[in-house]
């Protein structure tokens with residue numbers, strides 16, 4: 001079986017949809033913490049296994065001997081090393097054939113708390129002795145475009161990354177295609193892929209693209225990390241999320257998310273989705 005964890009999340013949904021185009025549904029299983037959310041997959045013949053990364057007992061039946069597993073990193077920042085380790089332990093106990101893990105792009109600073117959890121998971125996975133694949137995902141386009149309704153209403157964005165800092169992002173669907181290539185193909189065991197978009201855009205270019213499509217002004221205001229923090233806190237963003245957002249901008253300012261080596265387009269056999277396409281898709285829903 002090919003098993004996808006966190007399948008009811010945004011990336012996981014893309015992975016399952018693309019898997020179902022390549023393999024019969026009875027060869028696909030999902031591991032989810034909310035069975036009801038996975039009902040659409042179950043209706044199509046996908047096996048649903050219920051487990052929570054944070055409750056090791058629930059992971060006991062999550063995997064079977066010979067499964068090829070995609071462990072999609074969890075979203076509970078600060079708890080993830082323990083959670084991911086529990087999933088890896090369960091996969092090892094079950095005797096899976098492969099475990100691919102969605103990590104973070106390799107250039108991220110070693111002292112970044114966000115990268116730390118991924119690096120620790122990578123080490124735990126490698127030390128487990130399981131056949132592994134590291135899918136080191138860069139930024140999703142949708143992180144930028146997901147809030148376009150609000151930023152368009154506000155007239156622009158604020159960044160502490162610097163207007164000229166670059167991001168080599170790709171669509172979630174591109175990263176999902178890479179995972180599907182690894183899960184359904186051969187020759188990936190114990191490989192590490194640095195996955196990012198073919199092009200690296202700057203915030204100034206991003207703002208100009210949004211403005212061009214909107215036909216009106218869309219500003220990009222570069223501020224210091226301190227001012228960025230104050231603005232976000234003032235807007236009611238929870239402090240823990242403020243830390244993440246300012247930290248990510250710091251990574252971008254250092255150029256860590258601009259890294260490109262062509263692994264993603266090589267794995268998926270096509271160019272990655274341009275940011276302009278993601279802007280256009282997001283604006284369709286904003287303008288509708």
Ligand SMILES: NC(=O)c1ccc[n+]([C@@H]2O[C@H](COP(=O)([O-])OP(=O)(O)OC[C@H]3O[C@@H](n4cnc5c(N)ncnc54)[C@H](OP(=O)(O)O)[C@@H]3O)[C@@H](O)[C@H]2O)c1
Nearest residue numbers: 006008009010011012033052053054073074075138139140
């Ligand atoms: N590269 C990037 O730009 C970027 C940006 C954001 C996040 N990420 C990372 O990439 C992952 C996937 O991204 P996404 O967009 O699909 O995020 P998402 O939509 O928030 O999905 C996160 C998934 O993780 C599952 N999950 C969280 N905690 C869990 C637990 N304790 N046990 C089992 N499942 C758990 C969630 O389950 P439910 O469906 O039940 O909620 C959900 O399916 C994120 O979790 C995060 O680690 C990357």
